[in-house]
Amino acid sequence: MTTTSTSGPSGAAGTVDRAFAAALHTADDTALDTGASLLAADPAADAELARRGEELMAAAWRRGWEPADVLRLVRRELDEPHLRLAAELIRTQAAADRPRGRRWTRQLDEAGRLLESSGRASARTDRFTHATAVLELYRLLLRLPVLEPLDAPGPAGRRPAAPGESRVLGRIRALLAKAEATGYPQEAEALSAKAQELMARHSVDEARLAAQDPSPDAPGACRIGVDPPYEQAKAVLLDAVATANHCRAVWNEALGFSTVVGFEADLEAVELLYTSLLVQATTAMTKAEAAQRAGGRRRTKTFRQSFLAAYAHRVGTRLAVAAESQVTQDLLPVLASRDVAVADRVERMFPETTTTRLRGVSDAAGWAQGAEAADRARMTERRPLP
Structure with missing residues (x-):
C-alpha cells in the first residue's frame, strides 16, 4: 500500500499561500517569477487572490492609510497597471467597509474615475504578467508603515454640516x-x-x-x-x-x-x-x-x-x-x-x-x-x- 504525505493547504488557497511564501517577503525577481508562475497556472486561485488583496487593503486602513494615500504611493513606486489594480481593489473592498465620511467618499469616487479613464479591460494582459503585477502591488501593501490616524471623533451633539x-x-x-x-x-x-x-x-x-x-x-x-x-x-x-x-x-x-x-x-x-x-x-x-x-x-x-x-x-x-x-x-x-x-x-x-x-x-x-x-x-x- 502506497501512502503520500502532504504539507500545507491544497486547492486555490494553497496555490495563493505558496505564491505568497515565494514572492511577498523578498525583493528577488526570481522569487517573484516563481510566485507569478504558480498563480498563472491555476485560474481557480483568482478569486482567492482577489480576496487576499481586499484583506491587505483593509489592513492598510487599520494602519491609518486612506485611499488617496495608497494611490499616491502606488503611482510613485510602481506603474500604471499597478495603479489600476489598486483602484479596483479599493472600489471592491469599499462594498464591505463601514461608512467613513465625505472626504473618504470623494477618494473612493476618485478611484472610480481612475478606473473609468484607464479602462478596466486594458488592465488585463497575459496571466503571468497580470500575476506579477498583483504580487508587486501586494508586496507594497504588505510593507506599508503605520500612519497617524486622521479620524478625530467629535463630541456628542456635533454640529452637522451646513446645508449650503x-x-x-x-x-x-x-x-x-x-x-x-x-x-x-x-x-x-x-x-x-x-x-x-x-x-x-x-x-x-x-x-x-x-x-x-x-x-x-x-x-x-x-x-x-x-x-x-x-x-x-x-x-x-x-x-x-x-x-x-x-x-x-x-x-x-x-x-x-x-x-x-x-x-x-x-x-x-x-x-x-x-x-x-x-x-x-x-x-x-x-x-x-x-x-x-x-x-x-x-x-x-x-x-x-x-x-x-x-x-x-x-x-x-x-x-x-x-x-x-x-x-x-x-x-x-x-x-x-x-x-x-x-x-x-x-x-x-x-x-x-x-x-x-x-x-x-x-x-x-x-x-x-x-x-x-x-x-x-x-x-x-x-x-x-x-
Missing part, C-alpha cells in the same frame, strides 16, 4: 479652475478675488457657529500630496497656506505628503488655495524658463528649485499680512481657542517633529523671478471680517 456647505465649496473650486485656465489676467484676478471672498465668508461662518455651539467640532486632519520634483519648496508653500488659514502642516518627506490639521472649513480652503497657487507657480516658472532660454541662458534644476522656494517664501509673507488684517476684536477669543485646539491635536498626532532646511536654493535669478511671480500671484487679500 458643499455648494459653496463647489463654487470656490469652479472659480479657481477658471482663474487658472483663463488667458486674461484681469479676469483671472477677478475670479480669484471672488473665490477668496467666498473662502473667507465660509471660514468666518464656521468660526461664528462654533462660538455659539455648546458642542463644537474638533479639529480634523487630511493628507495632501507633495510630489517631486522640488518637493521641499512645495512643502514650504503648503505650510504657508496652512498657517494663514489657521491650520498646521507636518511634512512626511519619505512618503510624499503633508498632514494638515485644522477645522474642516479651513482644511477645504487650504486644499483649494494650495492647489491653485501651485498651478500658478508652475505656469509662471515655465514662462520664466522660456524667457531665459530666449535670452541665450540655459536654466537648470537649481533655477527651478530657487524659483519655487522664493515663490513659496513670498506667498507666505503675503498670506501672513492678509491674515493679520482679517480678524476683528470680537472674534479673537474664538480663533485663539481654535488655534489652541489645532496645536493640541498636532502635538498628540506628532509628538516628535524636526525642521528641515531648504536645499539647492542658490540660483539668484531663479530666486528673484520666483519672488516676482509670487507678487503677481492671483491672491487678492480677503476683506476684513464683518
Whole structure:
C-alpha cells in the first residue's frame, strides 16, 4: 500500500499561500517569477487572490492609510497597471467597509474615475504578467508603515454640516479652475478675488457657529500630496497656506505628503488655495524658463528649485499680512481657542517633529523671478471680517 504525505493547504488557497511564501517577503525577481508562475497556472486561485488583496487593503486602513494615500504611493513606486489594480481593489473592498465620511467618499469616487479613464479591460494582459503585477502591488501593501490616524471623533451633539456647505465649496473650486485656465489676467484676478471672498465668508461662518455651539467640532486632519520634483519648496508653500488659514502642516518627506490639521472649513480652503497657487507657480516658472532660454541662458534644476522656494517664501509673507488684517476684536477669543485646539491635536498626532532646511536654493535669478511671480500671484487679500 502506497501512502503520500502532504504539507500545507491544497486547492486555490494553497496555490495563493505558496505564491505568497515565494514572492511577498523578498525583493528577488526570481522569487517573484516563481510566485507569478504558480498563480498563472491555476485560474481557480483568482478569486482567492482577489480576496487576499481586499484583506491587505483593509489592513492598510487599520494602519491609518486612506485611499488617496495608497494611490499616491502606488503611482510613485510602481506603474500604471499597478495603479489600476489598486483602484479596483479599493472600489471592491469599499462594498464591505463601514461608512467613513465625505472626504473618504470623494477618494473612493476618485478611484472610480481612475478606473473609468484607464479602462478596466486594458488592465488585463497575459496571466503571468497580470500575476506579477498583483504580487508587486501586494508586496507594497504588505510593507506599508503605520500612519497617524486622521479620524478625530467629535463630541456628542456635533454640529452637522451646513446645508449650503458643499455648494459653496463647489463654487470656490469652479472659480479657481477658471482663474487658472483663463488667458486674461484681469479676469483671472477677478475670479480669484471672488473665490477668496467666498473662502473667507465660509471660514468666518464656521468660526461664528462654533462660538455659539455648546458642542463644537474638533479639529480634523487630511493628507495632501507633495510630489517631486522640488518637493521641499512645495512643502514650504503648503505650510504657508496652512498657517494663514489657521491650520498646521507636518511634512512626511519619505512618503510624499503633508498632514494638515485644522477645522474642516479651513482644511477645504487650504486644499483649494494650495492647489491653485501651485498651478500658478508652475505656469509662471515655465514662462520664466522660456524667457531665459530666449535670452541665450540655459536654466537648470537649481533655477527651478530657487524659483519655487522664493515663490513659496513670498506667498507666505503675503498670506501672513492678509491674515493679520482679517480678524476683528470680537472674534479673537474664538480663533485663539481654535488655534489652541489645532496645536493640541498636532502635538498628540506628532509628538516628535524636526525642521528641515531648504536645499539647492542658490540660483539668484531663479530666486528673484520666483519672488516676482509670487507678487503677481492671483491672491487678492480677503476683506476684513464683518
